[in-house]
Amino acid sequence: MSFLRVQFFAFLIFFSFGAKHLSSQQTLYQLIVASGGAFSDPTDFVSVAAYSPQNQSTSFIGEIKTQAVQDVLINDGKMYITATDSLVVFDLETNQRISSVAISGARYATAYNDLLFVSIQYPQSSNFLKVFDKNTLIQTVSISEISGEAAAMVVHENKLYVAVPGDWTSTIGKIAVLNATDGTFIEEIDLSTSGAGIHDVFIYNNKILSVNRSPWGGTSGTLTLFDPVTKLISHYMFPYHIGKGIGIHNHQLYLSINNGIGTIDLESWQVSDDELVSDPGSSSFIYFADIVLDTLNSQLFATTTDYFSMGEGLIFDLNGAQTGSFEAGISAEALALDYRAISSVNEIGYSNLNVFPNPATTTIHFANNSDETFETIKFFDAHGQLVKFIGRELTKNSVDVSELGTGIYFIVVTTEESDVMLTKFIKQ
Known part of the structure; x- marks a missing residue:
């Protein structure tokens, strides 16, 4: 099984059981x-x-x-x-x-x-x-x-x-x-x-x-x-x-x-x-x-x-x-x-990360209840392909997603404290 498929199935586990840590x-x-x-x-x-x-x-x-x-x-x-x-x-x-x-x-x-x-x-x-x-x-x-x-x-x-x-x-x-x-x-x-x-x-x-x-x-x-x-x-x-x-x-x-x-x-x-x-x-x-x-x-x-x-x-x-x-x-x-x-997924708490609006057309915003600073953000499509990456250039908790095609996307956020949070959104 390929690396991307492993990540994709990890996302499916996430949405069945809540947010996860990666191991x-x-x-x-x-x-x-x-x-x-x-x-x-x-x-x-x-x-x-x-x-x-x-x-x-x-x-x-x-x-x-x-x-x-x-x-x-x-x-x-x-x-x-x-x-x-x-x-x-x-x-x-x-x-x-x-x-x-x-x-x-x-x-x-x-x-x-x-x-x-x-x-x-x-x-x-x-x-x-x-x-x-x-x-x-x-x-x-x-x-x-x-x-x-x-x-x-x-x-x-x-x-x-x-x-x-x-x-x-x-x-x-x-x-x-x-x-x-x-x-x-x-x-x-x-x-x-x-x-x-x-x-x-x-x-x-x-x-x-x-x-x-x-x-x-x-x-x-x-x-x-x-x-x-x-x-x-x-x-x-x-x-x-x-x-x-x-x-x-x-x-x-x-x-x-x-x-x-x-x-x-x-x-x-x-x-x-x-x-x-x-x-x-x-x-x-x-x-x-x-x-x-x-x-x-x-x-x-x-x-x-x-x-x-x-x-x-x-x-x-x-x-x-x-x-x-x-x-x-x-x-x-x-x-x-x-x-x-x-990376595989191990369960932690669920309520740390949300995005809005969801569905979205041009911009999404992150509601981060943990107050941790984001280090990287990765976007994966429904096939497990990495389609967008944001590193330290992120200056605020919002991201332009207008270039993404319509569909479901999964987001992996890594914080400066090395925590990993997952969520998803629908692009219209």
């Missing part, structure tokens, strides 16, 4: 789509776009002059994009590129407080994790103790857990543990051969859950559960080709199974559905490039590509039915969900 809740504002371009074309650079679920449109944000993209991290109003040999930062409000730094082998990014952690892969042969000040991109630490190429990361109770698959010849998997507050190395946990292919890590029941990807052509894969307190390691093997770990929702792990999308029940450790979404066409060299789980709206966003000539964005509900699509470039291997806080 914060989350909505999916946009989906960031980063595409690496055609592998065969060295001039087809990384492109970054945003898909709006509200109006179902895609807008271009910017270009990064390198090939292949690994990850998009959204944090504190910025998006951090790792793309082969660089880390680039965009402002989410303005879509402007604000900073960048060269990082050979940049893979995944995770933030904690003011630190930004970037895992490193080939062509680097050492220092497989770098730590930056996330505001300045000044490197603060380079971790030499990690034994091989690093992948995804997760923070739990002030510790950073890093998947360490090593290079393509590695036959064991490891988890590196660091102090997330300062980036100091603590230890590396050996998961043995059952942890080979470790790539994606999640928090589940205060334990670290890893998805260990099957080797090319492999017909089985494993999940590993590591207890940070007891150090107990448990492995669960499944007779399927295991790929990307997508996310966890209602005790179900969503992940790539046999090149499609499936689920594993984390309470029974049984496969719930081995083909929730079918393989998009791997026999014709079309694969899922990336998949993200939108737990707020119970849906999956996925991109498919052949890495040379096509890219497509698809939306599925959690039953596996396709519900929509969006634009995606070739090799769109990095998706990120941009959740924003919106």
Whole structure:
């Protein structure tokens, strides 16, 4: 449901039950789509776009002059994009590129407080994790103790857990543990051969859950559960080709199974559905490039590509039915969900605000029984669209509404004391 519709339905609640205060809740504002371009074309650079679920449109944000993209991290109003040999930062409000730094082998990014952690892969042969000040991109630490190429990361109770698959010849998997507050190395946990292919890590029941990807052509894969307190390691093997770990929702792990999308029940450790979404066409060299789980709206966003000539964005509900699509470039291997806080309505007293005359044709006046000073006034039409805004230029409690079309309008008034009052009027 879009932000505007949420506000509109909030108004309906208001007129059923009285005036309200506004409180914060989350909505999916946009989906960031980063595409690496055609592998065969060295001039087809990384492109970054945003898909709006509200109006179902895609807008271009910017270009990064390198090939292949690994990850998009959204944090504190910025998006951090790792793309082969660089880390680039965009402002989410303005879509402007604000900073960048060269990082050979940049893979995944995770933030904690003011630190930004970037895992490193080939062509680097050492220092497989770098730590930056996330505001300045000044490197603060380079971790030499990690034994091989690093992948995804997760923070739990002030510790950073890093998947360490090593290079393509590695036959064991490891988890590196660091102090997330300062980036100091603590230890590396050996998961043995059952942890080979470790790539994606999640928090589940205060334990670290890893998805260990099957080797090319492999017909089985494993999940590993590591207890940070007891150090107990448990492995669960499944007779399927295991790929990307997508996310966890209602005790179900969503992940790539046999090149499609499936689920594993984390309470029974049984496969719930081995083909929730079918393989998009791997026999014709079309694969899922990336998949993200939108737990707020119970849906999956996925991109498919052949890495040379096509890219497509698809939306599925959690039953596996396709519900929509969006634009995606070739090799769109990095998706990120941009959740924003919106306003919802909580009940307070009713008699604080009235307008007259009502209906009105040219001017309305506010009768404010609370004697609070107005800070802003917003007018919304019956569809929830913001059609008029008045800020500090308001000099008296009257507003010219002659330019508005006929119909019902809803008014949100914010006071200098940060109270919010609502009312409505009819424009003739």
